[in-house]
Amino acid sequence: MKNTFKISLLLILIGTLTSCDFTKKDKIATAIYECPMHCEGEKTYDKPGTCAVCKMELTTMAEKEKLNGEISDLSIYNLPSVWTTQNNEEIELKELHGDVVVMVMIYTSCQSACPRLAADMRNIEKQIPADKKDNVTLVLVSIDPETDTPERLTAFAKENKMESDKWVLLRGSEANTREFAAVLAVNYKKISPLDFSHSNIISVFDQGGELAHQQEGLGVNNKETIAKLLELVQ
Structure with missing residues (x-):
């Protein structure tokens, strides 16, 4: 069902892009992970996993950007x-x-x-x-x-x-x-x-x-x- 959603949204957006101007930030090419609690300061990881200190699941920088205002093409x-x-x-x-x-x-x-x-x-x-x-x-x-x-x-x-x-x-x-x-x-x-x-x-x-x-x-x-x-x- 997610694939259907993506295809449908992309087709609709293609039809509206000619008349609407959307400002987008540069996308991150490779996923970068960090502890949501920043237990080790600004330390980042290149693979998913858990924080060595608080054991919480690492989150991606992309997820952080969504919270701070990032809107992707599939939004x-x-x-x-x-x-x-x-x-x-x-x-x-x-x-x-x-x-x-x-x-x-x-x-x-x-x-x-x-x-x-x-x-x-x-x-x-x-x-x-x-x-x-x-x-x-x-x-x-x-x-x-x-x-x-x-x-x-x-x-x-x-x-x-x-x-x-x-x-x-x-x-x-x-x-x-x-x-x-x-x-x-x-x-x-x-x-x-x-x-x-x-x-x-x-x-x-x-x-x-x-x-x-x-x-x-x-x-x-x-x-x-x-x-x-x-x-x-x-």
């Missing part, structure tokens, strides 16, 4: 689309930069899969330690922007106990929604005036907006999702 934050939140505020995806992002696509009038996806998202939130919650944003993107107005999204958030500022509900244009669904490998189709068939995928993005993990299905064991999320959270 969703390169997408120029503008979205409206449940608070009727316009944002771009890049405004989520710096947090680990857990994201799912739903529609509020759904009576079957979406309530279960919402429950899965709440279950993930409950398993994030209190001291890590500030570094995680949970995002729901509507596949039915015509119906899901900011007011509707606000009501949905209240009904589903998603009222903290770490929950972001988004609606966009039909074109931007279709484009973003393609990036996430989420398929959806309107089958009646009020119903859609759609993929049930929860995605986890790192601080730089790169896809790190996807969980597919309803009510599935989210052990791997939580493990990846906690691995990413700084």
Whole structure:
């Protein structure tokens, strides 16, 4: 599924690069590793492993750059689309930069899969330690922007106990929604005036907006999702 994400994102970005100017830093050719706690000062390593002092996993300098503002070619934050939140505020995806992002696509009038996806998202939130919650944003993107107005999204958030500022509900244009669904490998189709068939995928993005993990299905064991999320959270 990650390969599908990369191909989809690259194809979309190729189509937008002619009209958008993105400033990028030079990329590191070879991975350089360091202790996240800097137990040995600025000492670096050319291979992965653990710190000889604190035994923590070494992190790459590239990961550090993501935290400090680096956006790679595979980041969703390169997408120029503008979205409206449940608070009727316009944002771009890049405004989520710096947090680990857990994201799912739903529609509020759904009576079957979406309530279960919402429950899965709440279950993930409950398993994030209190001291890590500030570094995680949970995002729901509507596949039915015509119906899901900011007011509707606000009501949905209240009904589903998603009222903290770490929950972001988004609606966009039909074109931007279709484009973003393609990036996430989420398929959806309107089958009646009020119903859609759609993929049930929860995605986890790192601080730089790169896809790190996807969980597919309803009510599935989210052990791997939580493990990846906690691995990413700084």
